[in-house]
Amino acid sequence: MTACRICGGDLVEFYDFGRQPLSDAFHKPGQFQDEFFFRLAVGLCTDCTMVQLMEEVPRDKMFHEDYPYYSSGSAVMRKHFELTARRFIETELTGPAPFAVEIGSNDGIMLKTIADAGIKHLGVEPSGGVAELSRSKGVRVLNEFFQESTAVEIAATDGQADVIFSANTICHIPYLDSIFKGVDALLKPNGVFVFEDPYLGEIVRRTSFDQIYDEHYYFFTARSVQSMANRYGFELVDVERLPVHGGETRYTIARQGARTPSPAVAEMIAEENERGLATLPTLEGFGENVTKIKDDLVALLTKLKAEGKTVAAYGATAKSATVANLCGLSTDLVSYVCDTTPQKQNRVSPGTHIPVRPAEAFHEDTPDYALLFAWNHAEEIMAKEKAFRDGGGKWILYVPEVHVV
Numbered sequence: 001m002t003a004c005r006i007c008g009g010d011l012v013e014f015y016d017f018g019r020q021p022l023s024d025a026f027h028k029p030g031q032f033q034d035e036f037f038f039r040l041a042v043g044l045c046t047d048c049t050m051v052q053l054m055e056e057v058p059r060d061k062m063f064h065e066d067y068p069y070y071s072s073g074s075a076v077m078r079k080h081f082e083l084t085a086r087r088f089i090e091t092e093l094t095g096p097a098p099f100a101v102e103i104g105s106n107d108g109i110m111l112k113t114i115a116d117a118g119i120k121h122l123g124v125e126p127s128g129g130v131a132e133l134s135r136s137k138g139v140r141v142l143n144e145f146f147q148e149s150t151a152v153e154i155a156a157t158d159g160q161a162d163v164i165f166s167a168n169t170i171c172h173i174p175y176l177d178s179i180f181k182g183v184d185a186l187l188k189p190n191g192v193f194v195f196e197d198p199y200l201g202e203i204v205r206r207t208s209f210d211q212i213y214d215e216h217y218y219f220f221t222a223r224s225v226q227s228m229a230n231r232y233g234f235e236l237v238d239v240e241r242l243p244v245h246g247g248e249t250r251y252t253i254a255r256q257g258a259r260t261p262s263p264a265v266a267e268m269i270a271e272e273n274e275r276g277l278a279t280l281p282t283l284e285g286f287g288e289n290v291t292k293i294k295d296d297l298v299a300l301l302t303k304l305k306a307e308g309k310t311v312a313a314y315g316a317t318a319k320s321a322t323v324a325n326l327c328g329l330s331t332d333l334v335s336y337v338c339d340t341t342p343q344k345q346n347r348v349s350p351g352t353h354i355p356v357r358p359a360e361a362f363h364e365d366t367p368d369y370a371l372l373f374a375w376n377h378a379e380e381i382m383a384k385e386k387a388f389r390d391g392g393g394k395w396i397l398y399v400p401e402v403h404v405v
């Protein structure tokens with residue numbers, strides 16, 4: 001594919017991560033003969049500046065019954081979404097019959113606060129396991145993919161929404177055409193469509209290349225989101241930088257002319273243009289930094305192995321698939337990866353087949369060095385595992401460059 005999914009413009013590839021597995025496909029030991037691989041490469045649209053994957057992975061392969069990511073696993077994320085919900089309740093859900101919809105509501109982490117406040121809501125979540133869990137918390141969920149037809153159905157049965165929210169989902173969806181048409185059908189005239197996703201500006205600044213994996217199809221900037229919104233009769237009216245997941249931006253979109261855009265929008269776009277953020281020279285420079293991290297990490301792990309040190313990884317995150325497969329990290333260099341998600345335990349990591357062990361393994365079979373795959377939760381994890389460093393253990397981080405702490 002060489003045409004932009006948003007505008008049909010020319011898509012120019014700037015980095016190839018090579019053969020990569022599905023980032024959330026944790027197979028049972030010895031049962032990975034049919035493992036699915038694809039070529040993970042990123043390109044820039046030279047017309048609308050949208051950065052996107054060159055190849056698309058079928059969505060049913062990614063967001064299935066056993067999708068193993070539970071948002072509520074992190075206390076920081078629970079707090080973040082509770083505050084998000086409270087702000088919607090105070091600023092957007094104040095009319096006579098307020099209604100909030102969330103696209104990709106996961107385990108109900110955000111909607112639970114809205115449900116507890118007695119406000120009408122609906123989550124649209126394709127993964128059965130997490131949808132079921134949110135129902136047990138009193139959250140109303142439609143177990144489907146959000147697309148134009150779903151939105152039309154919801155509008156017909158429940159009426160239009162004041163807020164359509166989505167966190168870490170819109171960037172997952174290649175067919176944004178259907179999403180925007182769906183939002184158009186479902187949103188009240190003065191309603192807002194609010195979504196937050198990893199920010200390209202932060203990925204480039206920190207070389208956090210592991211944000212690039214099968215599930216992240218687009219890498220947004222204020223400029224590319226504004227251009228996309230305009231195509232569908234909407235406009236970007238606010239932007240807000242968020243510290244979560246290694247640096248995200250929350251975009252607020254309204255119907256054209258419905259709201260006065262905040263000065264933050266023009267400021268962010270001016271800053272992006274000044275940096276030359278979505279230009280080939282900048283993105284090719286990013287690619288060079290990725291290659292350097294890869295070479296440095298492999299060199300460090302090879303040296304530690306030669307010195308007889310033990311290395312385990314911490315956090316079998318979806319994004320760890322990119323770094324593990326790019327660097328070819330097998331049990332040779334990393335003996336196991338520990339993770340608190342039961343659905344991943346006693347399985348092997350995607351592509352590189354490193355055994356996934358429960359969190360307790362880290363205390364029973366403590367390594368000399370721990371490669372922190374979940375680096376976006378570094379502060380929370382290092383505080384929780386204080387005893388590891390007190391006992392002489394060392395953390396290896398690879399963003400923004402390879403370093404040991």
Ligand SMILES: [Zn+2]
Pocket residue numbers: 004005006007008009045046047048049050
């Ligand atoms: Zn484009």
